[in-house]
Amino acid sequence: MATLNRVLDPRAAGAKRLVGKVAIVTGSGQGHGRATAKRLAEEGASIMVVDRFEQGGIRSRDELREAGVNAELFIGDVGSADTAKALMKATKDKFGKIDILVNNVGGAMYQSRQGWEFSPQELIDNVNNSLWTCLWNCWAVMSYMVEQRSGSIINFGSHAVRGTGRLGYAAAKGGVMAITTSLALEAAPYNVRVNCVVPHLSTRPEGDTLIARVPGAPVPAGGAGRDATKQLTNANMTPIPMNRPGTPEEVAAAVAFFASDDSSFTTAEIMCVGGGAFCQL
Numbered sequence: 011m012a013t014l015n016r017v018l019d020p021r022a023a024g025a026k027r028l029v030g031k032v033a034i035v036t037g038s039g040q041g042h043g044r045a046t047a048k049r050l051a052e053e054g055a056s057i058m059v060v061d062r063f064e065q066g067g068i069r070s071r072d073e074l075r076e077a078g079v080n081a082e083l084f085i086g087d088v089g090s091a092d093t094a095k096a097l098m099k100a101t102k103d104k105f106g107k108i109d110i111l112v113n114n115v116g117g118a119m120y121q122s123r124q125g126w127e128f129s130p131q132e133l134i135d136n137v138n139n140s141l142w143t144c145l146w147n148c149w150a151v152m153s154y155m156v157e158q159r160s161g162s163i164i165n166f167g168s169h170a171v172r173g174t175g176r177l178g179y180a181a182a183k184g185g186v187m188a189i190t191t192s193l194a195l196e197a198a199p200y201n202v203r204v205n206c207v208v209p210h211l212s213t214r215p216e217g218d219t220l221i222a223r224v225p226g227a228p229v230p231a232g233g234a235g236r237d238a239t240k241q242l243t244n245a246n247m248t249p250i251p252m253n254r255p256g257t258p259e260e261v262a263a264a265v266a267f268f269a270s271d272d273s274s275f276t277t278a279e280i281m282c283v284g285g286g287a288f289c290q291l
Contacts, residue, residue, distance in 0.1 A: 016077050018048040021263055027270035029054030032105040034097065036088055036147065037115030039066020040218050042166065042209060045258030046112055046265050047074065047081075053266055055110065056080035058101045062087045062115075063221045080105075088115060089142045094150035102154060110269045111151045113165045113186075116140030118179040122246055125177030136178030140168075141185045148193055148204070155202045163197075164268045165190050167208040167280060169289045175246035184291060187280055194278035203277040205268040209261045210250060210284030213238045252285030 033050045037043035039061035047057050051074050059074070059081055061067035067083050074081035082104050086093045101108050116139050120132045128136075144165055155161030167190070168183035170176045187206055194204035238255035241247065264283045267273050282289040 018052040018074070018077050018079075019045070019259060019262065021259055022049060022052040022266070025266075026054045027266070027272060028110070031055045031109040031269070032058070032101065032107050033110035033112065033269065034058045034060060034101055034108060034147075034151075035112045035114060036060040036143065038070050039063050040070075040220055041114075041214060042212070042258045042261050043112070043114040044070050044218065046114060046262040049259065049262035049266050050110065050112075050269060051077065051079040051081070053270070055269070056105055058082050058084055058097075058105070060084045060086070060088065060097060060115070066220045069220070087143075088147055089138050091146050091149070094146035097147070098150045098154055107158060108151055108154045109161060111147060111161070111163045112265055112269070113144040113147050113163070115143045116166065116182070116186075118168075118170065118176045122175035124175070128178060133178035133181075136176075137182045137185075140179055140182035144186045145189055148189060152193075152197065152202070155197070156200045159201050161197075161202040162269050162273075163193070163202070163204045164265050165204070165206045167206045167289065169208060169210045169248040169282070169284055169287055171291055172248050172289060173246055187291060190280060191278045198277055203268070203273065205273070205277060206280045207261055207264045207268065208280060208282045208284060208289040209256060209258075210282075210287050210289075211238050211241055211247065211255045212258055212261070213255045214258065248284070248287045248289065250285040250287045254285060256283060256285060 033055040035047045038047040038059045059071045071081045071083040167187050170180040171184045190206040261283050
């Protein structure tokens with residue numbers, strides 16, 4: 011692996027737990043995915059950057075390459091079985107193996123409201139965006155990880171499962187948590203671990219957000235999460251005892267733990283990274 015020319019994530023504090031590993035990070039063009047790609051790369055991993063939005067994907071890939079990281083790019087919507095299969099094949103062809111899969115892509119779509127006030131299509135869109143993207147990737151990667159008898163899958167859950175105003179999204183993320191606990195039991199005999207991190211409200215750096223979760227919708231002014239502090243008292247959201255938003259880098263640190271051998275005897279776990287907010291079903 012090439013020597014890094016600059017620090018991508020100072021929270022890594024010199025750790026190199028992922029040297030020689032290959033990681034796929036979905037939705038890595040911005041937000042939690044972008045921060046996660048940087049953290050895993052800082053710890054030594056080669057990265058397959060995955061995004062449906064080419065501009066964000068290119069930005070993340072180029073940031074990694076400028077730091078000396080072995081990084082490639084896959085553009086596509088992983089909400090279908092065929093695209094997920096193509097992603098795994100492309101990664102294996104380019105890097106020779108797949109050690110880590112981070113299913114970050116997803117997010118709540120449409121304005122918060124009572125569950126019955128969403129249209130059928132809006133509920134379907136939320137499930138497609140946050141459940142199928144995780145399920146198809148898990149399904150597609152397992153044959154590679156089973157064959158090599160090793161691997162770590164990290165899914166992204168949500169505190170929405172104990173919140174209101176996001177029924178379709180909450181259903182999808184509840185499903186992601188179920189995928190985690192069920193698949194972990196099936197995969198354990200093959201030395202493949204499946205865990206889940208659960209972010210909460212997060213701030214984002216200026217300019218990080220390039221595309222909205224709803225295709226065609228305008229990007230929030232100043233980037234998503236810029237008004238996160240104002241949302242701390244939102245009655246629809248799980249309260250945060252630490253009384254502040256998190257950061258994508260704090261979530262990425264939890265992902266790095268699950269990706270590394272520091273968690274070699276940990277599987278089927280759901281880790282809430284939400285300042286003390288309770289996220290379990």
